[in-house]
Amino acid sequence: MIAEKSAFDTFELNLPPAIFGFLKETSSWTYFLSILGFIGIGLMLLFGIFFSVAMGLMPGGNPYESMGMTMNMSFVGIFYAVMAVCYFFPVLYLFNFSRKMKSALNAKNNDDLTAAFANLKSHYKFLGIFTIAIVGLYILLLIGAMVMGLA
Template identity: 50%
Template structure:
């Protein structure tokens, strides 16, 4: 007789599960390729947007270089976004390979890549929400101080 832990370690994929995972891998590959393309466009476009901001007429003197700041912002955003796209692409490739070869180790690596993708997106979301909350607090303090 097997204990509960051993029973939980045995998980088989039926035909429907394999089909769903195969379709999911295809969509993930499509989305990751589109992500790579748009991230590349963002990185290339970051230099053009900086030049665009530099050529706009200045209505008032800016204490900093707006064009350079925009270039830096888009470069950082593009570089950050490469990681979750890479994880998603690796999931799709490894999942397809695991379904063809029926290799549990490759399947585990595929799910590890999916976990990394969602972990990155989750941590990044927490960071962005924290920045929004901090900006709101600073804004409220600024309103209160100016009244």
């Protein structure tokens, strides 16, 4: 006995040619930007490691100590590494969006189209939350600077 397929089982991706073209071009640009993002992350990690090691090996320790900077300068290298890790996730979401979108358009697959847009949503959600956190940090730093200025 052969089961009949419903209309939903046989539904194919049906996009107007203009939208198909826009999505194809968008997936190409997001792929390019995500590759550049991965390269940037790699360079940030390398710079962070290099800076931490170079400052640790520098004779006399901190070259900026005479200007009042008493913190360990390897902190700057660690900061770059942390920023690279934070930057990794939106770039990964963008990369996954471009891969899934290309796959959806080539195979006319709704599951890949859904996964592509889920990754795009995650990309923008991450950037939105990250932006809110950074703006909040700036506000706290501004308030802290004003309080320290009054003291």
